[in-house]
Amino acid sequence: MSWYHDPAAELSTEHLQLAQSRQQQLTKPPGSLGQLEQLAITLAAMQKAEQPGCERVVVTIFAGDHGVAAEGVSAFPQSVTEQMVANFAGGGAAIAVLAKALGATLEVVNAGTVNPLPELPGVLDCRIGSGTANFASKAAMTTEQLQQALQLGRDAIERAQQQQAQLWIGGEMGIANTTSATALACALLRRHAAELVGPGTGLDNAGQIHKSAVIHKALDLYHAEAQSPIKNLQYLGGFEIAALTGAYIAAAQAGIPALVDGFICSVAALYAQRLNPSVRPWLLYAHQSAEPGHQAVLAASDARPLLDLGMRLGEGSGAASAVPLLRLACSLHNGMATFAEAQVDDGQ
Template sequence: MKLLENTIDRIESLDEEMMSKARERVDNLVKPSKSLGKLEDIAVQLVGITRKINPVIDKKAVIVMAADHGVYEEGISSNPQEVTFAQTLLFPKGLTGVCAIGKVSGANIVAIDIGVKGEIPDDAGVIKRKIKHGTDNMTKGPAMTREEAIQSLEVGIEIVNQETKKGIHLLGTGEMGIGNTTASTAILSVLGNCDPLEITGRGAGVGRGGIEHKVEVIRRAISINKPNPADAIDVLAKIGGLEIGGMAGVMLGAAANRIPVVVDGYISTVAAIIAASIEPKAKEYFIVSHASAEPGARMASDLLGIEPMLNMGMCLGEGSGAALAFPIVEAAGSVIKHMATFDEVGLTI
C-alpha cells in the first residue's frame, strides 16, 4: 500500500510552460497550420511529459501482464484455460502477435506472470511476480481481496521502476488471460453504469452458452459482490483481474516516472479507467493506440475520454496495438525535433 501511495503522490500534471513552448514551435514549423493533425498534439504531449523540447523516445517496451480468472469455471470461454500458461511461455520466445509487431517497431516485450494458473519454469524468461494462481470465481464472491488488488497495482509499479532504471523512454501495456474480457466488461458495466448486455462481446471465444450466458454471469458477479463505483480499487478487487490491476499499476508507475504510456485495446483501456480513477492526473500521460473491435471498446474510450489513434479492426490484446502505434508516437517526437521553423529557414508567413 505504501508503494501505491508514494507513487500517486509523485504524479504531477504535465509541464504547461514546456507545452506552451512546444505548441509555439509546432505552430511555426514549415507546414500549413495544423496539417499534421494528431501528430502535433502528441508532440506537444511528449514535451509536457518529458519536460524536453526534443523528447527522446527511442527505447521502448511493452509490458505484458499474464493471469488467469476463476470465473472461467462458469463456461464463459471456448478456449482451454491452459492457453494462458502456454501463451505466456511464448512471449520470451518472440512467437506471439505482439512480438511480431514489436520486431518492426523495435519494442522489447516484457512478460510478467502476475497470476497464471500453474508454475512457470524459472528458466522460461518470464518475470515471476505471481500473487495467486488466478483470481477466485467472482460469481461466488470477490475475485480477490482488496490487499491482493493493491498488490497487483504495486507489481505494475515495480516493473516500471525497474524498466526506468534501464533507461526506457516509452511504455505500452499488454495482457494475456483467458476470461479477461468477462472481468473487463464487468468493470466497465459498473464504472460506466450500464447493463452488461450493451457491451459484452465474444472475447477470444465465447462458451457454449453464448453471449447471453456470459452476460448472465457478469450480472450475477456484480449482484453478488456489489462493487462500489466510487472506489476503483473495490471494483478491481471484486470483479477484476490481476493482469488488469497490473496494467493499471504500469500506467500509474509510468506517470510517476514521467514516461508516456501507450494503452492497447479494450482490456487495457479498462485498466486505464481504473488507473485514472485512482489518480486522475495519470491520464495526462496516456496515449490510446487503437479502437478495439470488442463491443464495449467505444464506451471504454468515451469513459476514459481519450480518442484512439487507429481503427484496424483488431482485438488480439497482448499489447499488439500499442506496439503498432509506437512508430506513430516516435514520428511525433521526430516532427518537433527535426522539422525546421519558418524563421530557421528564413521564410516569413
C-alpha cells in the first residue's frame, strides 16, 4: 500500500472540548462571532493547543506546464509559466506580496516547466519532465511521474514541519491548468465539461466552448467516469496538481492544518480526500472562486469557504487573503475575557 493511504493524524478531542467550553465563557452571546468561533475551536483541536495560532505560515507554490496547452485552451502562451516563476522569485507576483505582508515563508517548487530554469532564489528545481503530455491524445503522466509528483507534495510538507508551521497553504502556476483541473473535476463528479468550464486565464465564449470540447474528448478517450481517482490523476492531471494532492494528504498525516485556495487547489484537495478520506478534517477552505466549476467541487467536499471576493488568480492568493481572518479568530479566542474575568453577568 502506498504512503498516501496511511491514516491522517487525529484531531484532539480534549482540546476541541476545552475550546468549545472557553467560547461559551467569553463575554459575548454564544455563537455571536459565527465562523470565527468555529475556526478557533477547529484550530485548537488541530494544533492540540489551548491557545491556537497562525503566525507561522508556510506557502508552497507548485509550478508545471501542461501538454494540453497545444490544443489552444489558454489565452496565454506556455512561456508565461516560467516567466511567472521568475516573478514569484523576484517578489512581484500577488502571492509574493501577500506572503511578505503576512510574514509567511514562501517557496516555489518547479515541478515541470517546459524548459529548465536558471537558478532562482526561493525556487526548488524538481522538474519531473518538460511539462505533462497532451492528455487530448495520451496520458498526461506515466505511473512513475505521478508517484514523483505526489512525493513532491509530501516533501514540501516535511519542510513545513521542519519550520514548525502552524498552517500550510498550497498554490499553483501552470498555463492550461484550469483545463486539467476541470477535466479532473468532471471525471470525479460525473459532470459534463460544459457545466464546469470557465474562462481560466481569460478565454472568451468561443474559447470556452473549444476548451469544453477538448475536455469532453479526453474524458471519452480514457473512459474517465469508470476510472479510479488515481488513474484519472495520471491521465488528466498536472505535475503541480498531483503535487498539491500529495501535499494535502501529507499535511493531514503530519497534523498540519491546510488552507485550501481556489478551484485548482480545491480539485487537488478533493482528489486527496477520495484517495484518503481521513484527510478531510484537516482542510480549511479559504474562498469561493469566480471559476464556475469551483462551486460544484466545494459542494462535493462539503466545504464552506470563508471569503467570496470574486477572485480567480490562483497562486494561493485567495488562501493568503484569508489568513488574517484565521489570525483574528485565534486572537479573539485567546484574548477575550471570560464573564468571570470581566465581572460581567452571564445571564445565568
